[in-house]
Amino acid sequence: MSPLQLLPLLLLIAAGNAKTTPPSVAAAAPAAEAGDGHHHSPLVPATPPWPEQYHAVVITNQTARGGRLQQIDIYYDWPRGRGLNVIRDQLDSGGEPLWDVQWANGTSFLFDSASCTTFQYPVGLLPPEWKARGGAAYLGRDRVDGFDCHVWSNFVFARYYEDAATGRPVSWTVVNGAVH
Secondary structure, three states: OOHHHHHHHHHHHHHHHOOOOOOEOOOOOOOOOOOOOOOOOOOOOEOOOOOOEEEEEEEEEOHHHOOOEEEEEEEEEOOOOEEEEEEEEOOOOOOOOEEEEEEOOOEEEEEOOOOEEEEEOOOOOOOOOOHHHHHOEEEEEEEEOOEEEEEEEOOOOEEEEEEOOOOOEEEEEEOOOOEO
């Protein structure tokens, strides 16, 4: 899994572990109606920032996309401008992990004992308040897996869906088609 695919997981868990309060929305307008050709300007909800530091464990199922079951330990440290994902195959408990080190300047290193690849992404490690700092566009509301969601785009690689009632993450849809 590339760092581009892992970043949404990092952000998803960051939001999921945040102590959130329900976002305040006076009367959130729906996103643009499909097929009407007009863009509607939805009201932007106030959402709390993510925590500055955390550790989370993600269990992900990539089998539908030709992948595998994985457990990812995510360490997010915004004050020091770094993040670490330790990726292990769930069904291979003795296997070597894949390490993904991410820096706020956009540099990422994906490595194991046999290889190391460096990536540069313009977005870098997203800050805890990325939505409020102009790092996202509010697209309105949508239903995902039974949840009423606020929908955000970070302009670079993904759409982020958060539960409108709690602010907790529901889904990421990444440019490459991956859904988390």
